[in-house]
Amino acid sequence: MIRTTALAVLLAATLPVFASEAANTKVDLEKAKQIASSVCVACHGADGNAPTTAFPILAGQGADYITKQLGNFKTMVRNNPIMFGMAATLSDDDMKSLGVYFSRQEHKANASKDEALAAEGRTLWRRGDFAKGIPACASCHGPAGAGLPAQFPRLAGQYAEYTEAQLNTFRSGERANDPAAMMRTIAAKLSDRQIKAVADYAAGLH
Numbered sequence: 001m002i003r004t005t006a007l008a009v010l011l012a013a014t015l016p017v018f019a020s021e022a023a024n025t026k027v028d029l030e031k032a033k034q035i036a037s038s039v040c041v042a043c044h045g046a047d048g049n050a051p052t053t054a055f056p057i058l059a060g061q062g063a064d065y066i067t068k069q070l071g072n073f074k075t076m077v078r079n080n081p082i083m084f085g086m087a088a089t090l091s092d093d094d095m096k097s098l099g100v101y102f103s104r105q106e107h108k109a110n111a112s113k114d115e116a117l118a119a120e121g122r123t124l125w126r127r128g129d130f131a132k133g134i135p136a137c138a139s140c141h142g143p144a145g146a147g148l149p150a151q152f153p154r155l156a157g158q159y160a161e162y163t164e165a166q167l168n169t170f171r172s173g174e175r176a177n178d179p180a181a182m183m184r185t186i187a188a189k190l191s192d193r194q195i196k197a198v199a200d201y202a203a204g205l206h
Contacts, residue, residue: 025096032101035094039086048102053161060107060157062149067099069177078177110157112204121201124194132189137198140182145205151179156205163199171195 037046040058044050048059058066072078074087074095087095112118126143128136137155141147145156155163169175171187178184187195 025092027100028093028097029101029104031094032097035090035098036101040098044102047105049105049108050159053159056162057107057110057158058102059105061102061154062147063096063099063103064150065099065147065153066102067095068150070095070098072177078175107157109206110159110203112200113160114200117197118201118204120194121197121199124198125201129189129194134186134189134194137202141202145202155202158202160196160199160203163202164195167195167199 033046036044036048040046040048043055044058048057048061050057069078070083070087070090071092073080073083074090076084090098112121124134125137125145128134128139140152141155142152145154147154147156166175167183167187167190170178170183171190173184176184190198
């Protein structure tokens with residue numbers, strides 16, 4: 001299992017980087033709103049509540065996490081041709097501003113769809129799977145799924161289909177922008193059923 005001390009070391013190594021970046025950027029919420037309404041709206045909605053499950057809900061997501069992901073898309077650390085095109089013209093200030101803007105939007109309620117599946121997911125979320133070396137999701141994403149920006153995203157209320165898709169890309173190695181390969185290591189141990197279960201449970205968290 002991933003121990004608290006290991007997480008503390010990882011956070012200590014990464015937090016100063018984000019603090020330094022934040023000190024050198026300015027937030028312009030009006031410009032961010034304009035970008036969201038013209039560039040982001042088709043996939044994520046102007047307020048960050050994505051209209052379909054193919055795209056993540058950004059409303060209420062951690063500001064630093066959004067900013068980090070946009071930077072990863074822009075530099076192709078996170079390989080996604082569509083998002084690369086969207087992020088390519090954004091300045092550091094723009095990415096910071098978008099992060100803050102979306103973090104302040106109201107997240108519309110979501111829910112689990114399968115009671116039995118969500119019950120399995122709750123066990124994984126709270127206790128993990130000791131036999132398979134899978135830590136509790138709550139150890140990084142929090143008991144209520146609020147996350148810890150910028151390292152760990154909010155998963156509460158996220159579309160189950162999107163969370164499932166991301167866990168699968170971590171498992172396959174297609175997505176590789178997780179610190180110290182943490183999510184790739186965990187996802188590699190998850191079965192298809194476990195991925196679906198934890199994604200469905202997270203969708204119902206508030």
